[in-house]
Amino acid sequence: MRLASAKVGPFRSISRSQSIAIDPSITVLVGMNEAGKTVFLKALHKARDALEIEKYLILDDYPRKDLASYRKRHQINPDTAVILTYELSKDDIAEVNNELNTNISEGYNFEVYHQYDNQISLDIKVDETPVLAAMTTLEGLSNEAIEILKDSQTVRQAYERLQSISLLTEGEQTLIERIKTSLDKAKDLSGWDMITALEIWHLIYSKIPQFLYFSDYDLLPGKLNLNDLKRRQTLATTNPANEAKQIEPKHQAILALLRMADVDLEDFSSGPGYDQLKSQIESVSINLTDRVLEFWKQNEDIEIEVDIRPDPSDAAPFNDGPNLYLRIKNKKHRGVSTSFDQRSRGFIWFFSFLVWFDSIQYQLGLVGKASEKKQILLLDEPALALHALAQKDFLNYIDQLSVNHQVIYTTHSPFMVHADRLHQVRVVEDKGDEGTIISENLSGSNARTIFPLQAALGWNIAQNLFIAKHNLLVEGVSELALLQTMSKIIEDHGEKGLNSSITIMPVGGINNIATFISLLNGNGLNLAVLYDYNGTPDQKIDSMIKSKILSKKSVFNASQFRDHEAPGENTIASDLEDLLEPILYLEYFNSAFRKELGETIVLEPDLPPGDRIIQRIEKYLLKNKITLRPTPGYNHYSVIIAITMNPPKHVSPALIKRFSELFKYINQALK
Template sequence: MILVSAKVGPFRSMNSEQTVEIDPTVTVFVGMNEAGKTVLLKALHKSFDAVGEDEFDPVDDYPRKDLSSYLKQHKTEPATATVLTYELEESEVGAANEALKTKLPSGFRIAVTHKYDNTIQLSLLVDETPVIQAFAKTLSSDAQTAMKEAKTLRAIPDLLKEASLTAEDNAALASLNTRLQATKWSNVSQWEVWSHVRANVPKFLYFSDYDTLPGKMNLADLAQRAEAAKNDPKQLTAAHRSVLALLRMADISMEDLVSPGSYEELKAKIEGVSISLTDQVMEFWKQNEDLEVEVDLKADPTDAVPFNNGANLYLRIKNRRHRGVSTPFDQRSRGFIWFFSFLVWFDSVQHQLDPSGKSAGKKLILLLDEPGLALHALAQADFLRYIDRLAQDHQVLYTTHSPFMIHSDRLHQVRLVEDQLKVGTVISSNLNGSDPRTIFPLQAALGWTIAQNLFISERNLLVEGPSELIYLQVASSLFDAKGTPGLRADLTIVPTGGLDNVATFVSLLGASGLKLAVLHDYKGSPEQKLTVLVRDKLLNAKSLFNVSQFRDEKKFGQSTTPTDIEDLFTPSLYLKYFNTTFAKQLAGKEVNEADLPAGDRIVCRLEKYVEANGISLRPSGGFNHYAVASQFASSPPKSLDVATSARFAALFGAINDVFDAS
């Protein structure tokens, strides 16, 4: 079962309800400091905390500006904090249908509403007809006739009162009555489906920088606090819980902590766990592979309270690169500390949920708050690989404002978080109209990818701008998904910032011995700057393409009419994304091709239409072509139409042939 959407609010800085689409694997929340990224994660966490320690509290969680008026109704009409919609996996649908005789459709969904009094309401639609039909097959023909008009399971006992029932009929009816008595729901099948799948609803595990392990902890004090926490959970801080998680992993109980003479055994157990965790960290931590975690247990009567009372647990990090010098755990790299602490907490929670270690991990959604905050840029790339590993078994939701924690080729996973004046926290997947400060990490991520690839890619396709990059990448991905050839995987698409910059890029990259091709828009005649590059032998003529060569299926390879890359799409497809991108400014108006003036280029026709109708889409006039491309990237079609596919297939084939021959 996976989370597909979350409706959150009002909650803390979210003054109004916000609906967020959740990616099946990884969802990234990008925004400035104090925008409300953590607020969203906490709302999800409190909905279904994996360890059962956090829940909604209206005083802490309801927006303060409305708190006084809300508290008057809280006990009688608790407000909704979140509505979480889950989709069953195919195996779960199949198992439910087999066990309950239902016919749940593929992609069956359940919505769970979480209230501020920590109660839930359920919404699921189950047709009882197949269940009624399956029950009827267990009855005699007379009983089947008697219940023929049954529309619900609850109606069956009354319909069978006057029927002549066999012993088998009475046994089936008794079994049905037991089912009916198990719930007060009018639709019994809905209750049975929920009861069947409720154990599969994933829980949330939240982890932040505050949950990291400390450098030392007094064991006697920890044991006392753990005992007191049974009545007062506030006795345990995040640091205490982190150490308890480590001890739990090492199979050390509270009784072990206070038992005299057991410290050697305790140390051996903790050291064993620490070595195992260090090995896991080092699979992804490539910044310094000479680190290891050391554990020590000793008393220090001269230390301050409470560390002068009995044994203390010391965590230290040893650096073999510097002859084994060790330093206290909490004085080392915050990135390494975060990584190690997360593994401790994560493994501990999985063990609590399922000591056998067989299934609990599949039922967790991981909420990571600024996981790369203390990591070097290249270490963040390492951590992204770790997130991808986690996403094989869990949905991962994390927050960031770092461009190095964003996959530039996975912008569909990004959700923007903004704090808007008088509105509060707003979450969106639409880049159009977003604060430039909010989308800066996305721009920087794209720029970093381009800059990095300039030095490591042997084969480069130069295009004019980021729109071309997006369209080519997404179209190629759609081809790959269908098993047909897209652009070759080792090809880097490099936006140059306009045709004027192409010559500079060709000179720089060509001088580095890299293989190049150029794809540009066509204005109706050859571009002088590009023909000069060919004349001066800086660029092979066969490596120079314009998009008009792939517009007319009967003239592939020939320069035809003025063409932009947008013209490779059928007008109806491009207009679909144009209308979606500017839906607010268009005020419900759907622009169709018949509305547009005549012309060769769809973007020019749209700009003329916008101007003629007095529609303002941006202060400088016209419209933002990149915004439409971004919308295309964030929600691409499942497949391209035949004409569009043919054009891109010809384009990809021509470009691949150039690099195959070189």
């Protein structure tokens, strides 16, 4: 089961309810500081906290401008803070169908409404006729009962009608009792006309994923007094209302480490000896160190050292009983160790996260909460203090986490975004009076908001400029995005896409190709060129071929693949976009500029004749005096980004053939 979408609001700065699609693996919230990224995470966290600590509090969570009017109706008509839509997996569906005789299909989903009184309501829709049909096969039913089951639309309706039978058989009495048992479970729930829906809920409830939230406040300290921690824990137990004041995040972090080592605070006064306690904690630390070094590539000569000892000469509270010390030993410098909290902020964060996550897994497993569930990880500005390359290491770790857990994280760092996975990005903006707005539409977002995405793309290009062995030079980012998207699409259709070893490099126009080749050629790299064709050979390209700077076999233009039956030969003037059908391109054009076009929908018959779809559209806009930007024409990249964000689900065999031939030629040239 996975979270398919979340409808959040009203909640804090999210003034109005808005639904956001959640990626099956990783969802990235990108936005400026104070835009509302954390607000979205906290709304989800409070809906279904895995540790059952977080709850909705109207004074803290309801939008302040509407709080006074809402408080008057909160007790009798609480608002909904979050609506979570879950989609069942194939295994879940098979289990439900087998257990309940339903006939739900792939993609089945249901909604859970989380209200400000911390109660939930459900919206589970199911066709009960297959369930009734299965009941007709039960033994001991009369013809009258079978006809009632066949004519009924719901199990509740059948139950009421079955009771009208004057003389019930033993089989009918058993069936009525069975239905009554289900009805009794729903008697305190209003609106449960569909008994099978309630049975589905009871069957899948234990598998619904819960949320785990981690932020920069949950860091491990370098040392902590264990007697002080024990006192705080006692005060928190006797007065739960003040628990947050007594048990701060640093205390939670140490408790997490102790839980993983199977050590209780009582053990330090009346349990095993010093050596056993230390060895238990060190065992966990060694395991965590190994896990850190699996992804931490900045310095692989470090070890975690844990010590437990008193220090009467220290200042209070560290002079009272045993202290737990965390130190980092550097093998490169003859084992010199430093206090954990004196290490780099990035390392402290990374190690603290691993302790937190592993301890949460241990804690949930210990109480039986995690037996069938997978958590959804909410990471608030993860790895912000890490070096750019270390952030990339952490992205790899997130990829590993996403195999078993959906991950939703916030960032404004360009190094925490996969440039080739923009479909996972949701932009978060503060719209003033409108409050926080979360959207999947990158092209319509504020330039400052999407700057990390632009920087991520630029950084990806810049780093590949020096390390890629196989490079395909194209004119601009539109070509890069379209080629990446189409490669994925044709692979999904069983054809060969662009080799993963090939780096697509936008050079800013055909005039820059010669400059880039001059820069790259000396590095012994393999190069190919793909450019738009205006109907005549390009003199600069021809000159590089004649000078043997480029091989003719590694130079391609879009026109050579327009006719999928005869690839490789120059044909009519063509841009890369002309490998798409005009009707498909126009569909995304109309979508990308829906706001600017108003009620106008541009169709192919409306366009003037011509060979290139872009030129035809620009002539149409000029003729009809339609302005889509301050300068004539339109932003071609907006159309391509719309295709990238929402790839077509159905494409023609001819389109697949055109791009598969294009990738075949390029792969061969850069073998």
